[in-house]
Amino acid sequence: MSIQYAILGLLSWKPLSGYDIKKIISESDLYPWSGNNNQIYRSLVEIHAEGLVSQEVLLQETLPARKVYTITQKGLTALRAWVQSTPELPELHNTFLIQLAWADQLSGAEMDAMISKYAEEVDIQLRMLLEKGQRPSNTPARTRREAFLWEKISQNLVSTYQNELDWVRKLQTELKEKGH
Amino acid sequence: MSIQYAILGLLSWKPLSGYDIKKIISESDLYPWSGNNNQIYRSLVEIHAEGLVSQEVLLQETLPARKVYTITQKGLTALRAWVQSTPELPELHNTFLIQLAWADQLSGAEMDAMISKYAEEVDIQLRMLLEKGQRPSNTPARTRREAFLWEKISQNLVSTYQNELDWVRKLQTELKEKGH
DNA sequence: CCTTTCATGTAACCTGTTACATGATTGG
DNA sequence: CCAATCATGTAACAGGTTACATGAAAGG
Numbered sequence A, B: 001m002s003i004q005y006a007i008l009g010l011l012s013w014k015p016l017s018g019y020d021i022k023k024i025i026s027e028s029d030l031y032p033w034s035g036n037n038n039q040i041y042r043s044l045v046e047i048h049a050e051g052l053v054s055q056e057v058l059l060q061e062t063l064p065a066r067k068v069y070t071i072t073q074k075g076l077t078a079l080r081a082w083v084q085s086t087p088e089l090p091e092l093h094n095t096f097l098i099q100l101a102w103a104d105q106l107s108g109a110e111m112d113a114m115i116s117k118y119a120e121e122v123d124i125q126l127r128m129l130l131e132k133g134q135r136p137s138n139t140p141a142r143t144r145r146e147a148f149l150w151e152k153i154s155q156n157l158v159s160t161y162q163n164e165l166d167w168v169r170k171l172q173t174e175l176k177e178k179g180h
Numbered sequence C: 001c002c003t004t005t006c007a008t009g010t011a012a013c014c015t016g017t018t019a020c021a022t023g024a025t026t027g028g
Numbered sequence D: 001c002c003a004a005t006c007a008t009g010t011a012a013c014a015g016g017t018t019a020c021a022t023g024a025a026a027g028g
Helices: A003-013 A018-027 A037-049 A073-084 A095-101 A108-134 A144-178 B003-013 B018-027 B037-049 B073-084 B095-101 B108-134 B144-178
Strands: A053-058 A066-071 A091-093 B053-058 B066-071 B091-093
Touching: A003 A018, A003 A037, A003 A066, A003 A073, A003 B095, A018 A037, A018 A066, A037 A053, A037 A066, A066 A073, A073 B108, A095 A108, A095 B003, A095 B144, A108 A144, A108 B073, A144 B095, A144 B144, B003 B018, B003 B037, B003 B066, B003 B073, B018 B037, B018 B066, B037 B053, B037 B066, B066 B073, B095 B108, B108 B144
Parallel strands: none
Antiparallel strands: A053 A066, A091 B091, B053 B066
């Protein structure tokens, strides 16, 4: 997929500036991009050139000018088509599994240490996600159904980390029990 | 992380050619790379230049020559250090969630169709993983502990897709029940 | 006083992908 | 006869990251 659709999606919610989009993408756990300027400002120029969004320059007295983008009818249609296009499988990028694959070289204590470190990190991430879920700020809820979908998206992220945490805890206890 | 450590890991198992490594990486679900030539042959040249592996050219009568790489003591030490280095969190790249985020534009039937398509794909992937798990071929098992670790890695992948499937099935039934 | 926020944008770089190039052998 | 397997490698491109550049205002 392309980040352009992610941006188009955000603009289908409400008009936003590049700066706004950057903040949302870099703070959210849903988007797999860092939210760097280069990508976002370029993408906006591109989707503007394609007529998927319109641009409005808001001059401000003291602060720098804001370029606010609004989705067009053409943009809405393009987004709709993309949303219905064949979904991709989630891509799993778990470096820890590759580290674990070659961990037999380590002593029991060393292995325990590396696994504990990972468990700790996953645990922290899970707590952060649950905390964020408490205060639904940046999520659109124009209909009851949309609110429901966003709740489900949040639950997906939580359950993914919860599943990972369960797996790693079980790994820890099994290693201790069996005294491998 | 870098693919170089993934390659070093494989070579800590047994000596392999670039061609072998390419096959393993492109066929396995553990590695998040496509296994394209460019990356692999370049990486091998690099880790060879760093003295992490040694190279042996095996001339074959009819077939093209094989360049077989063997890990060195320096390579084993570097791998060991990497395995113990601070683990990263798993990176979640799930495009479907972003599609779902803007799916409120769709009719009930259209949304049902897109979700079903996703559920179907995840289901197929899960079945394929379970099938692969039945025949443990390409996994090292030099000690009981190593066999255990690889079993756990396989279980991690399975549980991730199983968790995703459970989530999407629940999404389907909840949408039907509530008649959103 | 220093850091953060606002707000846009560019340059240089790194990583990864697809596609191309070569060429013999084996299997359906 | 055509496709796949073996086996290495390169060129062109796409996607993404970090770091740089500017410059005012607000907050601790």
